Amino acid sequence: MQHSFNRRKFIRSSTITGLGFGLLGSLPAKSNTVSTKSSAFPSKNSLAGKRVGILSNELELFYGRDIMDQLDILKEMDSLIDATRTHILKPDPRAYALGCEALGLTPSEVVFVDDQPRNIEGARRAGLDTVQFDVTKPGSSFAETEARLGLDKGEP
Numbered sequence: 001m002q003h004s005f006n007r008r009k010f011i012r013s014s015t016i017t018g019l020g021f022g023l024l025g026s027l028p029a030k031s032n033t034v035s036t037k038s039s040a041f042p043s044k045n046s047l048a049g050k051r052v053g054i055l056s057n058e059l060e061l062f063y064g065r066d067i068m069d070q071l072d073i074l075k076e077m078d079s080l081i082d083a084t085r086t087h088i089l090k091p092d093p094r095a096y097a098l099g100c101e102a103l104g105l106t107p108s109e110v111v112f113v114d115d116q117p118r119n120i121e122g123a124r125r126a127g128l129d130t131v132q133f134d135v136t137k138p139g140s141s142f143a144e145t146e147a148r149l150g151l152d153k154g155e156p
Helices: 007-017 059-063 093-103 117-125 138-149
Strands: 021-026 052-056 079-082 110-114 129-132
Touching: 052 059, 052 093, 059 079, 079 093, 093 110, 093 117, 110 117, 110 138, 117 129, 129 138
Parallel strands: 052 079, 110 129
Antiparallel strands: 021 052, 021 110
């Protein structure tokens, strides 16, 4: 049975249970585009060729492989780096380096999104652009992420 995926519920439950995860995405080469509308993480089809990955401290440990295999959002990712496997937790700079390497990007080409201030600070120290996700305002957090990635919901 395929589980339906509710992005907002996943993000809220992840935060409440302490399952931190960060999204890594490639920056546009040049863009002043600002998105003003967003209610969910953009689909792979709307990412205009940008690479997106997850950097997690305990995704598999928390959910288990069976549930992970049923989460559609994981199929949308270009990479998944999980400390369950690497044993390198955020905010260790090596975790961010693994995430960048998996995407084939340099730290200066990546936007890192996370709800935990310590992970945001670690990403900044590692040279990544950051968006601190506010779980009480997911729409504005997604809009800020889209803007940093140079995505515009109004463009075809």
